[in-house]
Each structure stands twice: as C-alpha cells, then as structure tokens.
Amino acid sequence: MLTRIDHIGIACHDLDATVAFYRETYGFTDVHIEVNEEQGVREAMLKINETGDGAASYLQLLEPTREDSTVAKWLAKNGEGVHHIAFGTDGDVQDEADGIAAKGVRVLYDSPRRGSMGSRITFLHPKDAHGVLTELVQKA
Amino acid sequence: MLTRIDHIGIACHDLDATVAFYRETYGFTDVHIEVNEEQGVREAMLKINETGDGAASYLQLLEPTREDSTVAKWLAKNGEGVHHIAFGTDGDVQDEADGIAAKGVRVLYDSPRRGSMGSRITFLHPKDAHGVLTELVQKA
Numbered sequence: 001m002l003t004r005i006d007h008i009g010i011a012c013h014d015l016d017a018t019v020a021f022y023r024e025t026y027g028f029t030d031v032h033i034e035v036n037e038e039q040g041v042r043e044a045m046l047k048i049n050e051t052g053d054g055a056a057s058y059l060q061l062l063e064p065t066r067e068d069s070t071v072a073k074w075l076a077k078n079g080e081g082v083h084h085i086a087f088g089t090d091g092d093v094q095d096e097a098d099g100i101a102a103k104g105v106r107v108l109y110d111s112p113r114r115g116s117m118g119s120r121i122t123f124l125h126p127k128d129a130h131g132v133l134t135e136l137v138q139k140a
Numbered sequence: 141m142l143t144r145i146d147h148i149g150i151a152c153h154d155l156d157a158t159v160a161f162y163r164e165t166y167g168f169t170d171v172h173i174e175v176n177e178e179q180g181v182r183e184a185m186l187k188i189n190e191t192g193d194g195a196a197s198y199l200q201l202l203e204p205t206r207e208d209s210t211v212a213k214w215l216a217k218n219g220e221g222v223h224h225i226a227f228g229t230d231g232d233v234q235d236e237a238d239g240i241a242a243k244g245v246r247v248l249y250d251s252p253r254r255g256s257m258g259s260r261i262t263f264l265h266p267k268d269a270h271g272v273l274t275e276l277v278q279k280a
C-alpha cells in the first residue's frame with residue numbers, strides 16, 4: 001500500500017547553490033547529501049515533514065554527475081524543475097510494482113535499485129501515468 | 141514557518157479519468173472535488189498522508205475550465221505533468237510571502253487568493269525558485 005508522498009525530485013544544475021536556496025529562502029535545514037553513481041547524480045534530501053506512516057516527506061535535489069545520465073539529458077531538454085514524484089510503500093517495493101504493472105502501467109526496472117538513504121526504488125513510465133514520472137520507494 | 145509539503149499540483153486534460161487512474165492504480169480513494177472559477181480550474185484533492193504539523197499532504201489534479209486559464213496554456217505547451225509544488229505554513233500566508241519576498245523572490249499575487257478547501261494561497265515566481273512554480277498555503 002502506498003502510504004505517503006516520499007519525495008519530490010527536482011533537477012538542478014548546481015546542487016550546492018540549490019540547497020543553499022532552499023535553506024535560506026524557506027528554512028529547510030535538515031539536509032542529507034549523497035552520490036548515486038548508478039543513477040549518475042549527486043543529490044540532497046531535504047526533510048520537510050514527518051508523515052502519518054512513521055516516515056517523512058523530502059525534497060530531493062538532483063545534480064547530474066555525468067552527461068549521459070538521465071537527469072543530465074532531462075535538464076538539457078527541460079531546464080531546472082520538477083523531475084519526478086515518489087510515493088512510499090509500507091510493503092515490499094517489488095510487490096507494489098508488480099501490483100501496479102498488473103493494472104497496465106509499465107515498470108522501468110526489472111528489479112529494485114538503490115535509492116536515497118538505503119531505500120529500494122523503482123520507476124513507472126510517465127506515459128502510463130498521465131505524464132508524471134513516478135517512483136516507488138521502500139525505505140531502509 | 142513552512143511545515144509541510146501541502147500538495148503536488150498536476151495538470152491533466154480529463155479530471156475524472158485522472159482521478160480514476162490514481163484511485164484504481166494506487167488506491168488513493170480520499171478525494172475532494174471543487175471548481176475554482178478565479179483560477180479557471182476544476183480540481184481534485186487526493187489526500188495521501190497525514191503530516192506531522194497536524195495537516196496533510198495531497199495530490200492536486202487540475203483540469204482547465206476555460207482556454208485562457210493559466211493551466212490551459214501550460215497544458216497546451218507542456219502536456220500533462222507536474223505543474224507546481226506547494227508548501228504549507230503554520231502562520232499567515234501573507235507574512236510568509238513577505239518574508240520570502242524580502243530574500244529576493246518575486247511573489248505573484250498582491251494579496252492571498254482562495255485555494256483548495258478554503259485555504260489562502262499565493263505563488264512564487266519559478267524563475268526565482270530554480271524553475272519550480274511554488275505555492276504557499278495557509279489551510280482553512
């Protein structure tokens with residue numbers, strides 16, 4: 001079952017400058033930064049609020065680390081902005097994805113990959129989801 | 141102070157079909173529908189989770205009701221997808237906006253307008269916010 005908005009993924013050119021913008025403009029000071037080599041991004045998770053399922057909602061700021069990453073290509077086409085949204089599941093993310101696939105939505109990964117802060121993630125095809133690139137997250 | 145992700149605003153061509161997609165695909169069944177004539181949208185608020193500040197996070201699905209609405213123009217240019225994000229404040233939304241304006245971010249409304257479910261809202265210019273059209277919400 002999907003029990004929360006886990007995060008909003010936002011693509012940016014300069015992670016440090018964008019983190020500073022969100023911290024100084026809005027006061028979002030709870031920041032975790034990591035590199036995901038597989039995804040080709042350096043990313044910041046800004047915790048915004050606790051959620052009723054015992055987890056939290058974040059902004060995820062994404063800066064590409066190489067030009068062939070999907071986020072780099074997306075930025076070149078669209079400029080900075082919202083790249084994807086993510087829902088958190090209280091179960092196994094592959095089971096969740098299988099249930100959604102059975103309803104006719106294409107799942108982009110054959111098996112879950114590593115997401116932010118040790119999570120397991122997969123993505124759904126935006127063309128099957130009214131134009132929204134949608135991620136499913138099972139937190140660590 | 142901004143204390144939650146209030147909602148993610150998603151533009152769509154057919155509100156009823158998109159609500160049905162989110163309900164049937166993800167199980168989001170808590171739906172409030174209203175028309176905002178001033179904004180030129182028919183909208184659905186899908187409650188996703190409670191938040192730690194005593195409020196909740198929603199998906200806001202937006203269908204234009206007239207061709208000259210900002211959402212209609214946005215859809216014609218971009219197609220369906222994420223239109224804006226919104227943070228909830230625990231204070232007065234105009235005070236929040238004034239504090240953000242003082243940091244150099246343009247606020248789009250001279251005074252707050254009516255948002256979903258009786259809220260008071262304003263918007264920040266996306267060019268001042270790393271490409272993200274950002275709404276501030278004071279709930280009813």
